[in-house]
Amino acid sequence: MSAIARISKAKVKVAQPSHTGHPAPGARTTSSIKSVLWAALGCVAMSAASLASAQVTTEAVPGEIIVKLKGSGKSLKSQAFLGKAVSEGGLAHKGSWAGLNMHHFKVNDARPVEAVIQQMQADPDVEYVEPNYILRRPDDTEDGEAMSMAEVRAAANSSSSVATSSFTQSNAPVQFPQAWEAASASGTTIVVAVVDTGVDYNHAVFADSGAMWVNSREIANNGVDDDGNGFVDDIRGWNFAYNSNNPMDDDGHGTHVAGIVLGATQNISAYPMSPARIRIMPLKFLDSNGMGTTSDAVKAIYYAVNNGAKVINNSWGGGGYSNSLVEALNYAYNNKVVLVAAAGNSANNNDQSPTYPASYPIPGLISVAATTDIDNLASFSNYGAKTVHVGAPGSGIYSTYPYNSYGRSSGTSMATPFVAGLSALILRENPNLTAYQVRELVFSGAVPVASLTSKTTTQSRMNAYNSVQAAKSAVASSSQPSSQASAQRAPAAEAQAAGCGLVKAMRSDFSGPGSGDGMKQLSFFGVLLLMLAPVLIAMRLRHRNSETYRRRFPRYQIASEVKLCVGDRELVGSVSSISMGGAQVNTDAWLDNGGVVAMVIKSPDGREEITVSGKVVWSEEKKRYGVAFQDADTSSLNSIARWTKSLMKAS
Ligand code: CA
Secondary structure, three states, X not given: OOHHHHOOOOOHHHHOOOOOXXXXXXXXXXXXXXXXXXXXXXXXXXXXXXXXXXXXXXXXXXXXXXXXXXXXXOOHHHHHHHHHHHHOOOEEEEEEEOOOOEEEEEEOOOOOHHHHHHHHHOOOOEEEEEEEEEEEOOOOEEEEEEEEHHHHHHHHHOOOHHHHHHOHHHOOOOOHHHHXXXXXXXXXXXXXXXXXXXXXXXXXXXXXXXXXXXXXXXOOOOOOOOOOOOOOXXXXXXXXXOOEOOOOOOOOHHHXXXXXXXXXXXXXXXXXXXXXXXXXXXXXXXXXXXXXXXXXXXXXXXXHHHOOOOEEEEOOEOXXXXXXXXXXXXXXXXXXXXXXXEOOOOOOEOOOOOOOOOOOOOOOEEEEEEEOOOOOEOOOOOEOOOOOOEEEEOOOEEEEEOOOEEEEEEOHHHHHHHHHHHHHHHHHHOOOOXXXXXXXXXXXXXXXXXXXXXXXXXXXEOOHHHHHHHHHHOOOOOOOOOOOXXXXXXXXXXXXXXXXXXXXXXXXXXXXXXXXXXXXXXXXXXXXXXXXXXXXHHHHHHOOOHHHHHHOOOOEEEEEEEEEEEXXXXXXXEEEEEOOOEXXXXXXXXXXXXXXXXXXXXXXXXXXXXXXXXXXXXXXXXXXXXXXXXXXXXXXXXXXXXXXXXXXXXX
């Protein structure tokens, strides 16, 4: 067995018992328990985070809204509005963005968010109001290999094939080593914010090179906001997901991304490490499940800009068109901060259905597609001849993982930090360039490749050497094009799909290039319900004897997440056993015996999902339910048959 295979194929983080630098957030411990269970069940390399469905693009936090008021937040009018919203409007004030007159509310009662949004839009004091969307790191495809640092270094020294594939970033054709050679001996140390799941700042690669950003204006652990930036003791960035000063990575994604950013600027397998030419500012807004919200993403972006980052890496996405996010990104652009964003991993044409934030038409934003070692477009990569800009390596990329390990991942999440690292190298040569100019230098240095011809605006894959060379002689301009992305007042809520009263996408008027007009975004469950409606009605009439159906098939132990749609409720739960005839579903919610549920069940490895409906045929303690499938289609049954091949039979 090879050294690689010996190491746990699950992310190393779940195999390690403890690590002093890592927080164990009490409220989130279930996810780490889940991770351990996943590892124990041999569910290869998939953390709970990977269960997150990238398809549900317009999920939002139930009951939460973001409201931007006209005028200054200090005005009496604004204060009166806030007071009234709380005292009469049934809203709880969750927070404000200092200086922006933007506020975060939670609806106290059972009113649908759509109704509250509609009502508030009519208020003349409101500039815009929108749902607090849920954002996610994309489902990166992991190749299931992890190596210790010693193994990586040994492999690198032995010139084995592993070493060659380990460091795609050091290989031709991206020409990083040549770029490093060409780079000036000294230059401005550029700060790159990694807005993600956090970074394991204790990893030797970052610690030995001094790559982590330090807030020198803050005194550690004195309980005082010394620099007055609104964050107490933020010596190394911020954790917006848990609102703490510890941006430690509890997922692995952000550490991998950060390693690629650093790896784009120097050899991260060298020993000893050279002093870093850049600094990485870890801003955690995705939780241990890789999930975050618009409100936290917005905070992270303002933090990055206000605290000196010149490049922001955004290997995440989701949600509908968000005014608050557009404003934050425009703020970054207007402060000459380069924005690099993952095009997404759904093999989707972003020209036709945008992926945010990558699809926002901000002139300093670079939307990155993923390419393979031989310059093909990666099979999973989103693309868009009008809206995705440039390709970068994103297939089987080795980089840092928490606990001093390395692992390999594929995704536009991995391609994005290559471009972020390159942007930092460009700015290091020429720190006064505008964000627009940096983007132009990335584009002009890129090399045409056939696979990107009709897939990206540049039809090219990045080349670090060309861009760094060109940066040396570029003349910084004093102005840059204004952003085409603007906050827009949302239209009245539309598309009230029958069934689950989930938060629908409020936006339908995104008018960026190539987006088409009036694209309606129903919620995933809305569409699901509409599709299933005839089936559900037919089933209510049929009264099949589901109990016998359930017992006809062998059951298998499984640990998967499930989303349930029951009447107008959306629920989440887990599936602990499955057969061709049904599943045991665990959820805290009350389900009626005989009730019909629509379910989206994830495969054990989280890479696919099936949509089936069923009927509740038994229950235990109103927490565990037997659901017999009703008219499951062939493709779902085929999927179950495939999954259960590697599962243990349930007793
Ligand atoms: Ca501070």
